Structure formats: C-alpha cells, structure tokens
Amino acid sequence: MAxxxxxxxxxxxxxxxxxxxxxPGTVLAxxxxxxxxxxxxxxxxxxxxxxxxAGQNLFHVQILDGMGMPVRGAQVIVSAKPAExxxxxxxxxxxxxxxxxxxxxxxxxxxxxxxxxxxxxGGMHGMSHGPVAVPVRVTANETDAEYSGVIAxxxxxxxxxxxxxxxxxxxxxxxxPVEVEYASSGYAFAILVAFIGxxxxxxxxxxxxxRKSVLPEPTVELL
Amino acid sequence: xxxxxxxxxxxxxMEGNLLKNKWIYRFFRSRWYxxxxxxxxxxxxxxxxxxxxxxxxxxxDNFGSAMTWVLWWPVIPIIFLFMGRFWCAICPFATVNDxxxxxxxxxxxxxxxxxxxxxxxxxxxxxxxxxxxxxxGIVDNPVGSGVLLLLLTTGVVASGAFFERxxxxxxxxxxxxxxxxxxxxxxxxxxxxxxICAQCNTASCYKGTEAAPGCPIFEFPKTMQSSANCVLCGxxxxxxxxxxxxxxxxxxxxxxxxxxxxxxEAAFLAAVIMGIVFVQNVTMLEVWGSIxxxxxxxxxxxxxxxxxxxxxxxxxxxxxxxxxWASVYAAKxxxxxxxxxxxxxxxxxxxFDLAAHIAHNLFHLLAExxxxxxxxxxxxxxxxxxxxxxxxxxxxxxxxxxGLLGLGFLASLYSVYRIAESNHEGEVxxxxxxxxALMMVSFGILNVVLFTLPxxxxx
Numbered sequence: 001m002a003x004x005x006x007x008x009x010x011x012x013x014x015x016x017x018x019x020x021x022x023x024p025g026t027v028l029a030x031x032x033x034x035x036x037x038x039x040x041x042x043x044x045x046x047x048x049x050x051x052x053x054a055g056q057n058l059f060h061v062q063i064l065d066g067m068g069m070p071v072r073g074a075q076v077i078v079s080a081k082p083a084e085x086x087x088x089x090x091x092x093x094x095x096x097x098x099x100x101x102x103x104x105x106x107x108x109x110x111x112x113x114x115x116x117x118x119x120x121x122g123g124m125h126g127m128s129h130g131p132v133a134v135p136v137r138v139t140a141n142e143t144d145a146e147y148s149g150v151i152a153x154x155x156x157x158x159x160x161x162x163x164x165x166x167x168x169x170x171x172x173x174x175x176x177p178v179e180v181e182y183a184s185s186g187y188a189f190a191i192l193v194a195f196i197g198x199x200x201x202x203x204x205x206x207x208x209x210x211r212k213s214v215l216p217e218p219t220v221e222l223l
Numbered sequence: 224x225x226x227x228x229x230x231x232x233x234x235x236x237m238e239g240n241l242l243k244n245k246w247i248y249r250f251f252r253s254r255w256y257x258x259x260x261x262x263x264x265x266x267x268x269x270x271x272x273x274x275x276x277x278x279x280x281x282x283x284d285n286f287g288s289a290m291t292w293v294l295w296w297p298v299i300p301i302i303f304l305f306m307g308r309f310w311c312a313i314c315p316f317a318t319v320n321d322x323x324x325x326x327x328x329x330x331x332x333x334x335x336x337x338x339x340x341x342x343x344x345x346x347x348x349x350x351x352x353x354x355x356x357x358x359x360g361i362v363d364n365p366v367g368s369g370v371l372l373l374l375l376t377t378g379v380v381a382s383g384a385f386f387e388r389x390x391x392x393x394x395x396x397x398x399x400x401x402x403x404x405x406x407x408x409x410x411x412x413x414x415x416x417x418x419i420c421a422q423c424n425t426a427s428c429y430k431g432t433e434a435a436p437g438c439p440i441f442e443f444p445k446t447m448q449s450s451a452n453c454v455l456c457g458x459x460x461x462x463x464x465x466x467x468x469x470x471x472x473x474x475x476x477x478x479x480x481x482x483x484x485x486x487x488e489a490a491f492l493a494a495v496i497m498g499i500v501f502v503q504n505v506t507m508l509e510v511w512g513s514i515x516x517x518x519x520x521x522x523x524x525x526x527x528x529x530x531x532x533x534x535x536x537x538x539x540x541x542x543x544x545x546x547x548w549a550s551v552y553a554a555k556x557x558x559x560x561x562x563x564x565x566x567x568x569x570x571x572x573x574x575f576d577l578a579a580h581i582a583h584n585l586f587h588l589l590a591e592x593x594x595x596x597x598x599x600x601x602x603x604x605x606x607x608x609x610x611x612x613x614x615x616x617x618x619x620x621x622x623x624x625x626g627l628l629g630l631g632f633l634a635s636l637y638s639v640y641r642i643a644e645s646n647h648e649g650e651v652x653x654x655x656x657x658x659x660a661l662m663m664v665s666f667g668i669l670n671v672v673l674f675t676l677p678x679x680x681x682x
Contacts, residue, residue: 156280181281187366188276188277188369189277191373195373195377198377199380202377202381202384203323203384206384207326207327209385210329
C-alpha cells in the first residue's frame with residue numbers, strides 16, 4: 001500500500017510540474033496581436049492596449065521614418081479579416097452549398113462591430129459552431145503623431161490585421177497576425193476560485209459531520 | 224491464492240472465461256490494478272482541466288478541448304462496445320470521489336429517492352447537457368467545457384464526502400447512464416459462477432475484504448445479470464474467496480435479447496439518444512436557417528433559446544413517439560401492456576444508438592484527430608496552424624460511417640426479433656416484430672439522410 005501511495009504522489013507531482021511548465025506558454029499564447037514591420041524605409045507598429053478580445057478593442061498605429069521620428073499627417077486605415085475564414089471542411093466538400101451562404105457573410109464589409117448580428121449568427125450553432133467572423137475596416141484618428149481607433153472583432157480565433165497607410169503619397173501596407181480571445185476569459189479565474197471555495201467548503205463540512213457521526217456499516221442490499 | 228473457476232464456464236468461441244488466463248487473472252487481482260491506469264488518467268485530466276480553464280480561449284488551439292471532444296468523447300462509445308464500462312473504473316471523477324472519501328467520507332447510505340428515480344435524473348441531466356451545449360456552446364468554448372467538468376467534479380466531491388461508495392457514478396452520472404445502456408450491447412460480461420456462488424454466504428464481493436473494497440457501484444456479482452452497472456474495477460475478483468468470478472467475451476448486443484429486469488427509464492434513454500443524434504445533425508441542414516425563421520414567425524420571438532428548445536423537443540419526441548406507436552401497435556397482437564412493450568423493445572434501439580454515436584464521432588476523431596497533437600505541441604510553443612488535422616480522407620470516413628450505421632441497423636433489427644422471440648411464440652413473434660422493424664427502418668432512413676449532409680468541425 002505504501003508503494004501505491006508513493007506512486008500516487010509521484011504522479012500528482014508530475015502533473016503539477018507539467019502544469020507549471022506549461023503555464024507560461026499558455027498565458028502568452030492568447031490575446032496577442034500587433035507588432036512592428038519595416039516597410040519602404042518606415043517602421044509601422046500596431047499595438048493593442050490590452051489582450052485582444054472578441055468585441056471592441058482599442059489600437060494604436062505608430063509610423064516612424066528612417067530617422068526614427070514619428071510621421072504626422074498620414075491617412076491610416078486598419079482592416080482585419082479572419083485568417084482561417086472559409087477553411088474548407090474535409091468532410092463537407094460534396095455538400096457545402098448549405099454552408100456557402102454562411103461563408104458568404106465574410107465578404108460583407110461594414111458589419112464591423114455589429115455585436116447583435118454576431119450573436120444572431122452565433123445562435124446558428126450547428127452550422128458555424130460559434131459567432132461568424134466578419135471582416136472589419138476602421139479609419140484611425142491622429143493624435144500627436146499616433147493613430148488610434150477602435151476595432152471590433154466579431155469572433156475569436158486567428159485574424160490578420162492590415163494597416164494601410166498613405167505617407168507623403170507613398171502607400172505602406174503591413175500585415176499583423178492577431179489572436180482574438182473570448183471577452184469573458186477573465187471570468188475563468190473567478191469560476192475556478194468559486195469552484196475551489198465550494199469544494200473546500202464541502203470537504204470541510206464533511207470532515208466536520210464525520211467527526212460528529214458514528215460511521216455506519218455500508219448498507220448491504222444483496223438482491 | 225484462489226484460482227478462477229472452471230465450473231460452468233462455457234467453452235465455445237468467444238465465451239470462455241478470460242480469467243482462466245493466468246496473466247489476465249493476475250492483472251485483475253494485482254493491487255496495481257486499476258490504479259496503474261487510474262492515476263495517469265487523473266494526471267492527464269488535471270492537465271486538460273487546466274488548459275480548458277486557463278489555456279487558449281479559442282477551441283481550435285485548446286489542448287483540453289481537443290482531448291475532450293476529439294479524442295475522449297469519440298473513443299468512449301468504442302470502449303463501451305469492446306470493454307464494457309471499463310472507462311468508469313479509471314474515470315478521473317471516480318478517482319476524485321475515492322480520494323475525498325478516503326479523507327473525509329461520511330459513508331451515508333444512498334437516499335431512497337435516488338435509488339428510485341436516479342436513472343430518470345440521469346436522463347434529465349443528459350438531455351439538459353446536450354441542450355446546454357447547443358444554446359451555450361459548451362463544446363465550442365473551452366471555458367464552457369471546463370465549467371461542465373468542474374460541475375461534475377463538485378458532484379463527485381460531494382458524493383465522496385457524504386455518501387458511501389461511488390453514489391454519483393451509480394445514480395447521477397449522465398455518462399454512467401449512457402455507459403450502462405451501451406455496456407449492455409458490449410462484448411464483455413462479468414458475473415459469478417452460479418454453482419459456486421450458491422454455496423457462498425460471505426458476500427465478500429459486495430462487502431469487501433482486506434484485499435479490496437466492496438463493489439463501488441453497489442452490485443452483487445452473485446445475482447448480477449446485466450453489465451449495465453459493472454465497471455470492471457476488479458474488486459470482486461480480488462475479494463472472491465472462491466474464484467467464482469468469470470469474465471467472458473460475447474457477441475455484441477447479446478444481452479439486449481434477454482434483459483431480465485428491463486427498466487422503462489433505460490428504454491426511454493435509448494430513444495432519447497437517437498433523438499439527440501438527430502438534433503446534432505438537423506442543426507447542420509441547409510434548411511435549418513429557414514426552419515428557425517419559420518419558428519420565429521410561429522413563436523413570435525427571435526430568441527434562439529426558445530426556438531432551438533422547440534426543435535430539440537421535437538427531435539427527441541420523434542423517436543420516443545415512434546417507439547410508443549410501435550408499442551401500441553404491437554400490443555394489439557402480443558397482448559402485452561404498452562409499458563411492457565415500450566420497455567422491452569426500447570432496449571433494441573441501443574445497438575443503433577451506439578452505432579450512430581460512434582459514426583457521428585468518428586468524423587471528429589478522423590477528420591480532426593491530428594489537432595490533439597498540434598494543440599499538444601502548441602503548449603510548448605510549437606506552431607502548426609496550417610497543417611491539416613485530418614487522420615483520414617472523407618471517403619474513408621463516410622465508408623466507415625455508413626458501414627457502422629448498417630451494422631447498427633441490422634443489430635437493432637435482429638435484437639427486435641430476438642426480444643420478440645424470447646417473449647412470444649408463433650405468429651405473434653412476427654406481428655410484434657413488424658412495427659418495431661418499421662420504426663428501425665425509419666431511424667435508418669433518417670440517419671442515412673442526415674449523415675450524407677456536411678458536418679461542422681469541433682476544433
């Protein structure tokens with residue numbers, strides 16, 4: 001029995017070690033987006049102020065010239081489309097007509113931020129398994145050589161953001177991969193805390209009532 | 224050391240006692256079994272829970288989602304078919320139950336209402352969880368999947384803390400209800416040797432000994448005539464002082480032909496599962512949008528909750544109604560009561576349920592199987608987003624799916640015949656067979672139509 005207990009603790013220890021090992025990778029893996037690209041002698045940066053979530057997200061675009069000075073007076077448009085939209089289903093090649101209508105939504109620009117629409121689509125669960133990702137396009141406003149705006153991602157998943165800037169008549173286009181996470185992911189911690197609290201209470205209550213009661217023999221119901 | 228019985232052990236093909244093999248016997252009697260499988264399973268479960276709750280929030284990237292819905296859920300009915308309820312012996316929830324029980328268990332007796340209505344509660348939970356998946360997106364949302372598993376964990380913690388043995392597994396686990404049904408169509412059976420058990424008054428298999436605790440699922444192998452509640456934990460094999468326990472392999476669905484104590488709630492669940500397979504597919508139809516629009520017009524609300532619930536209710540009511548109709552029709556000829564017919568012949572649907580369930584999930588396993596690897600290596604920073612997750616091409620998958628549906632249909636049809644034959648005689652057998660055969664044909668046509676339509680991926 002002692003050996004069995006040692007093995008149990010070893011396995012638990014191994015699982016905990018694995019979780020700790022995995023933690024940094026998973027935390028960094030979601031809600032990411034933006035970056036910096038050098039194009040045509042300019043350095044274009046797209047920054048999201050917070051981890052990117054489904055719904056509205058504040059972004060900043062900064063353009064630096066070859067001297068590292070911020071560029072003023074540019075026209076900046078940021079657009080985004082799902083990186084994996086219309087990913088064909090290996091099982092549905094023969095009968096995708098029914099889904100085609102759904103995929104066609106991907107071309108409906110201007111639906112950005114239509115959360116109600118996204119929810120309605122999300123309701124069509126069986127077809128899409130989640131809200132439909134709709135491309136968005138936003139014009140950034142300039143404030144002190146920094147271009148900012150709010151972009152709405154209609155669904156979670158992998159998106160590709162594109163900055164389209166016109167600087168002194170020169171067009172600069174850069175792509176940035178964006179990972180959009182659920183807006184409610186923060187609640188996962190709260191749920192976990194509630195779960196741990198509830199279960200700790202149950203265990204405490206059981207230990208309390210166990211001390212007060214005399215253990216009965218298990219009821220034998222042979223037939 | 225006791226040895227397995229050689230008495231009464233059938234020697235025909237597939238019917239010999241597996242415990243006569245010394246290696247299998249030693250394995251089941253070993254104190255390492257089932258712990259050697261149970262504990263690694265719990266460790267993997269911990270990783271899955273962690274990833275579901277705190278890992279990538281996109282299902283496509285979540286290792287927990289892949290393990291749960293692409294590997295575990297598709298594989299579990301296959302396990303039930305080939306190995307009965309073996310999964311329940313190594314289930315992490317059962318392990319949590321046992322751990323909590325070891326520390327603080329009050330060992331109170333199971334409430335009477337659970338003994339009486341437990342399977343109905345399981346039926347209701349199964350329906351609720353399936354409905355919840357559609358309206359809240361449990362499978363589509365890692366946190367949603369995590370919350371479901373946390374709720375189940377809380378259930379087993381409470382069960383282990385206050386009640387004796389594995390009360391939750393026997394009376395409340397929705398998967399246990401499903402497993403109980405499927406295990407009866409499965410290929411493995413554990414039971415005592417009647418001649419030996421008749422001489423035994425110790426009831427060690429039920430009460431437990433120093434070697435192992437008593438049956439965790441409250442079964443008594445001496446009188447056990449069904450595999451519905453045997454989890455193959457091996458405790459009775461360790462405890463039996465006479466080596467009476469037999470582990471035999473049998474042709475699938477055999478048990479369904481001669482159910483000794485059929486339960487109406489188990490028959491109802493069998494029909495409900497068929498309805499759930501329908502609803503899983505119906506929501507993928509091209510006309511699903513039109514159906515929703517029409518329902519919105521009828522109900523006067525655009526609430527997806529309301530309109531889906533109506534669809535869900537209709538899909539579940541369809542097989543239940545067909546079974547009820549066949550039972551009423553058959554009663555005219557076999558003179559059995561409606562409830563008796565409904566209960567006995569409801570079991571015949573289990574074979575088709577199992578086949579349709581495996582066929583449905585085979586798509587997810589084979590078309591998305593590599594996502595388990597991709598999401599697994601992604602936890603260590605390896606990106607493989609552009610790689611195909613498919614393990615097999617669609618022609619292979621569809622061939623397997625329709626093959627399974629065909630086998631399930633034939634198995635159910637044959638079960639109907641055998642049930643009719645074992646309960647009636649002469650022309651009544653065929654008169655009873657016909658309405659249920661018509662019901663099975665209806666299920667078959669519906670399934671074939673639905674399986675030809677495209678399916679959505681889980682990942």
